[in-house]
Structure formats: structure tokens, C-alpha cells
Amino acid sequence: MPMRFHKHSAAFWIAAAIALLLLLLAPLAVSAEEAHGPAGLRERHASLASQLADNPFGGPVVLQSQEAARRIDGDVYAVIEHPFAAVSAALSDPAQWCDILILHLNNKFCRRAQQQGMTRVDLRVGKKHPQSVDAASLLSFTWRPPVTSADYLSVRMEAADGPYDTRDYRLMAEAVPLDANRTFLHMGYALSYGSASDFAMRLYLGTIGNDKVGFTRIKASGAGNEGFVDGMRGVTERNTMRYYLAIDAYLDSLSTPAGQRLEKRLQAWFDATEKYPRQLREVGRDAYLRMKRDEVQRQLAARS
Structure with missing residues (x-):
């Protein structure tokens, strides 16, 4: 017999929180800082030099997050080993963003669409296991025309509304070249959420999701959850990292023959993700690969 939820029961709110969590796993967007611009981004690279050289990620990556007034923001800054021209060509194309976003285990489907002269990126977000497209939640992003030049890229997309009392989704990326083979990348995301979402997520994170943590240590390592940030900030940090890794994996794959790129990425x-098992491990390799191969084929079939 299927479980029935009374609208005031704990089970109802936990189920609502899990649904909201799936949306938080979606790319969200421009951070509170917005885009820096070419000069500002170069200044940011200089100001982060010590953190890029010494951090817990084992490479030139800085992860930041904040939560205030029912809005969550995340940013990643990274030096990536890819020529700026390749980065700009990939990230200025909404169709290639769909190829990036589908790598996340919770994203079930992505499609670029045209409506009244505007480009949309329609993303379906769902479970970490196989799921039909119709059963996943829809986030419909409006794609803004990218700003591109020989030494700067800025892209963003926005969704005014989302399910489960969420709104104002924004996703952005900007980049500048450092030398012939390296690029400095900034990716940001954010969303706002209402009181119902706030209550549901707090209940989830206080019960079955209470072992989920982010990357920032805000307490001594001997404290609860090893001192890592948890709650909504933890959710944001985990998925900021997941999307940065998706961008990097996608760009890496472009140097291989076309028929091998999907498997490589x-x-x-x-x-x-397995480098950070405390934060990012959710499913086994075989389960992930089987699910994603099927989801990518489903996505490709919808384009034809």
C-alpha cells in the first residue's frame, strides 16, 4: 500500500524537503557578487593567490558560500588547464551546457529550446537513481546572450520560479586567460526560498540528512560532523563542487575523438567526485555509469 502523507506530518515535510534538496542540486547561479568583469576577475585571481596555492582540494580551487535572508549563494574560483578559446567556445553555447549539466547524478534531462525569440535551457532534476523525465522537476532557465571577447567571457541564465516555494534561480560563469594553456574560471549560483521550503529543509537536515556536510571547516575538527559546515550551506558547497568538476571533466573530454568523449567525461x-568521499559519495561507479549512459542517450534522442 502506498504511503499517505498528512499535510502536517513529519513524513510529509521530509518528503517535501527531499524534493527541495533535488532542486538545490540543480545549477542555481550568479553569486551575490555578480560577475566581476575582466579587470575585476584578474584582480580576484591576484587576491586569491595564496588560497589557490594552499587549499584542501589538492589543486588551484577556492570554494566559497554564504546563506542569508532565505537565499543561498555559492562560488568556485579555479585555475583550469584549458586554453581560454576552448573554454569560451564551450561555455558560450547553451547546448554544450546541457552536456555539462547532465553529468551531475541528480540531473535527468537537459534541452536547449527556443520560445518567442528567446533561448531556454530546460533542466529536469530528480533522484540519484534512474527516473523518468516526467517524474523529475522542471527548471526552465532563460539564457542571456553571452559577453565574449578575446580575453573575457561571461554567461548567465535565470529562472524566475521553481517548484516547492523556490524562486530567483541564477547560474553564471566568467573566465579570463592566464596564459596560452590556462584559464581562470569563476562559477556562481544562487536561489531564494520561502518559509515552507525553509521548514522542510531544516526538518530533512535534522533527521535523515543530518550527516551531510560541505567543505568549509567552521569549527575544530573534533567537533560534530568533524567541524564541517552543514545545513543549507553544506548543500550549496557540495553542489558547487559537483558543477565545477562537471565543467572540468567536459572540457577535458574535448581533446579526445568524438566517439570517446562521453565515456571519458x-x-x-x-x-x-571520489576524491571527496565525505562530501560527494552517493552511488557506486557502475550504477552511476549505467544511469548516465541511458540518460545521455535519452537526451540525444530528444534532439533528433
């Missing part, structure tokens, strides 16, 4: 994304 799937394997690379999973391998990268």
Missing part, C-alpha cells in the same frame, strides 16, 4: 566526473 563520465569516468572523469565520477573519479573526481
Whole structure:
């Protein structure tokens, strides 16, 4: 017999929180800082030099997050080993963003669409296990025309409304070249949420999701959850990292023959997440690969 939820029961609110969590796993968006612009982004690279050189990620990556007034923001800054021209060509194309976003285990489907002269990126977000497209939640992003030049890229997309009392989704990325083979990347995301979402998520994080943590240590390592940030900030940090790893895995795959790119990026994304098992481990390799191969084929079939 299927479980029935009374609208005031704990089970109802936990189920609502899990649904909201799936949306938080979606790319969200421009941070409170917005885009820096070419000069500002270069200044940011200089100001982060010590953190880029010494951090817990084992490479030139800085992860930041904040939560205030029912809004969550996340940013990642990274030096990536890819020429700026390749980064700009990939990230200025909404269709290639769909190829990036589908790497995340909770994203079930992504499609670029045209409506009244505007480009949309329609993303379906669902469970970490196989799921039909119709059963996943829809986030319909409006794609803004990218700002591109020989030494700067800025892209963003926005969704005014989302399910489960969420709104004002924004996703952005900007980049500048450092030298012939390296690029400095900033990716940000954010969303706002209402009182119902706030209550549901707090209940989830206080019960079955209470072991989920982010990357920032806000207490001594001997404290609860090893001192890592948890709650909504933890959710944001985990998925900021997941999307950065998706961008990097996608760009890495472009140097291989076309027929090998999908497998390369799937394997690379999973391998990268396994470097941070405390925060990012959710499913096994075989389960992830089977699910994603099927989801990508479903996505490709919808384009034809």
C-alpha cells in the first residue's frame, strides 16, 4: 500500500524537503557578487593567490558560500588547464551546457529550446537513481546572450520560479586567460526560498540528512560532523563542487575523438567526485555509469 502523507506530518515535510534538496542540486547561479568583469576577475585571481596555492582540494580551487535572508549563494574560483578559446567556445553555447549539466547524478534531462525569440535551457532534476523525465522537476532557465571577447567571457541564465516555494534561480560563469594553456574560471549560483521550503529543509537536515556536510571547516575538527559546515550551506558547497568538476571533466573530454568523449567525461566526473568521499559519495561507479549512459542517450534522442 502506498504511503499517505498528512499535510502536517513529519513524513510529509521530509518528503517535501527531499524534493527541495533535488532542486538545490540543480545549477542555481550568479553569486551575490555578480560577475566581476575582466579587470575585476584578474584582480580576484591576484587576491586569491595564496588560497589557490594552499587549499584542501589538492589543486588551484577556492570554494566559497554564504546563506542569508532565505537565499543561498555559492562560488568556485579555479585555475583550469584549458586554453581560454576552448573554454569560451564551450561555455558560450547553451547546448554544450546541457552536456555539462547532465553529468551531475541528480540531473535527468537537459534541452536547449527556443520560445518567442528567446533561448531556454530546460533542466529536469530528480533522484540519484534512474527516473523518468516526467517524474523529475522542471527548471526552465532563460539564457542571456553571452559577453565574449578575446580575453573575457561571461554567461548567465535565470529562472524566475521553481517548484516547492523556490524562486530567483541564477547560474553564471566568467573566465579570463592566464596564459596560452590556462584559464581562470569563476562559477556562481544562487536561489531564494520561502518559509515552507525553509521548514522542510531544516526538518530533512535534522533527521535523515543530518550527516551531510560541505567543505568549509567552521569549527575544530573534533567537533560534530568533524567541524564541517552543514545545513543549507553544506548543500550549496557540495553542489558547487559537483558543477565545477562537471565543467572540468567536459572540457577535458574535448581533446579526445568524438566517439570517446562521453565515456571519458563520465569516468572523469565520477573519479573526481571520489576524491571527496565525505562530501560527494552517493552511488557506486557502475550504477552511476549505467544511469548516465541511458540518460545521455535519452537526451540525444530528444534532439533528433
